[in-house]
Amino acid sequence: MNPIHYLEQKQGELFKTYHNLHELAEPSWQEKQTSAYIRKRLTDAGISVRTFDQHYGLIAEIPGETEEVVALRADMDALLQEVDGVVRPNHSCGHDAHSTMVMHTALAIALSGIIPKRTLRFIFQPAEEKGQGALQMMKDGALRNVQYLFGLHVRPSFEVPIGKASPIIIHSSAGTVKGTIKGVQAHAARPEDGINAIEAAALLVYKLKQIKLPKEETGSIKMTQLQSGNNATNIIPETAVFSLDVRAQTNNAMDKLKQLATTAIDEVVLETGATISWSMDEYVPAAIENKAAKNLAASAITSILGSANLIPSCISPGGEDFHFYTLENPGIKATMIGLGCGLSPGLHHPQMTFNQDALIYGAQILTAAVLLASEQERM
Template sequence: MGQTLNEIWTHLHDNAEISWEEFKTTEYIVEQVTPYNPNKIETFDDMPGVVVEIGSGKPVVGVRADMDALWQEVGGVQQANHSCGHDAHMTTVIGVFKQLAEKNLNGTVRFIFQPAEEKGNGALAMVEKGVADDLDYLFGMHLRPKQELSSGEFAPAIIHGSAKFIKGSITSADTHGARPHLGINAIEVAADMIHHIRQSHFDPLIPHSIKMTELHAGGKNPNIIPGKAHFALDLRAQQNELMDAMSEQVERIARQLESLHNISIELETGAHMAAAVYNEEATALLDEGIQAVDADSRRAPITTTGGDDFHFYTLKRPQVKATMLAIGCDLGPGLHHPDMTFNFDAIPKAVDILSEAVEKALSQGGERA
């Protein structure tokens, strides 16, 4: 298999790139797959990302990995950092490719290395490139924190919730600190927004949350009451219908505060990831893959409040039967923590599980034909 999985992961981890800048990562993946002479290696002029194909004919089974890292402070230094495990996802899919490239396949396997999952719009860009138009099945994967799965455990579906990121701006005029009655303090308006959001109540049986994750106001002069502020909201809901209700509530709060203070509040949705509606047939195939490799490691599908733009493939192309492998790997302290670590021993087994599932999906497609 050339480089070992650990060597591949080490390179990807040490050369992380943020969303829409994964060009060197793209080049590295091309280098990894080229010696196997796949039928197709496709890159794009206007964005990073790679699509690789082996085999031929129907069915067409996809395997997707996300490529981007986060920009965060690590050890006092701001840098690209794979604290969400996308380096492990790419390593897994490269491993599946190398394992299947040497087999006679009853159909086509399409490996999709997708940029910008963290921005919530990478999958949509790949859909626009046509990579899902003729897919029958699609398998993804994600490392899971130890709060969800123990090390060495695998689940055949991740039931993600919906996520939405809203950027906002509050616009009034600055005023002198000695004359607060002459203006509106944008920081206080933001505080009012937080208060009203926290006083909004939705069905407690459905996991959900709304929180302000950014707030920028004021400058170098503490005697100026800032009239402008910029903020961001992170919304999570386990069901798409609840996300709609929460979004409407945020809009109502903004309009009410706008009227109360006679100011302008603008809201803009930066990204919106829909809640998962997983496919039972694809999940059953992945379940069979887990049991074929290690039946004792199999766990039931897990529900998580996290989001993933993977689900846009099925929302935009409803014919695609998709699911995601949940990989238990002793991940801690948590996803997106700058010091996140995980047990790499889970990756070779994830490669075997996904390879089994892909071959079972190819066989299933052949039986239908």
């Protein structure tokens, strides 16, 4: 049976899978039940699945005529956030939907009996929300022999309307700087004897606000957390702990922001006498456009939804660790598809919802994309 038609006939199974994964919701690096559920569904269909001792990621494969690989990636983890007054794992970023569509793409192709020209690999990745899962999967050989790589992410309605899709999501680079300012305590009546960590933090805020990128670059850096002080109000505080949110539309702009932030911090140290230790955590790179993968994804979208429902590109200020795959492996043809699905109020909102009919045409687009890529002549 044609796998595209198979997905249409099995839409009830896709909805059931989505609901099951939605209820399982597990945070980064703790995706034990989610992984086990996906693994069982795939192995029951005769698909070989590789597991790992140190994490819950999976790599499934459908052998092709050659060892060259077309890969499809899904993320599995949920956010840990407050929902109705209770902090719990919650799928408000759509990873349950992504895993559903990728899993059923694998099932549809396997059960169709098609032998693809290239081997098809399905990467179920942990810890996307930590910005660490893609790096781990690469260490475990997920990209061995990969020629093409596709991902997909559900999009808010204001980015991609329902029933439409984009062949590329142009994510920004994003990172969090964690830092500690160390000054010198003193009696508040003799401030000249100390180094006030709060005043050093205030000077840092001022200097960060002066940072400007060239007109052709877009980005921002701002202090989003600051904690300092003692129980006593008459002591000059010695320590302040801060966080900076850093975002840039391109990887070059992110590099410039990091250089400018380093200069600002060094200036604060010089002017105040405080010491500042800091590092960038939870960093993800910006998207890198690949025309070959983008054009294939566009053809897949058009084949399922028609040319009128193709959105040329989706620009998002958010970040995605999918782009580590391309940053670290520039020879791979890769793109992330943006799926319109009526998503509201927005990604990471605790009450996020979307039209589940998008699971069907999303899986069909992914199926068309990997099969098209499998047939492409070697470049």
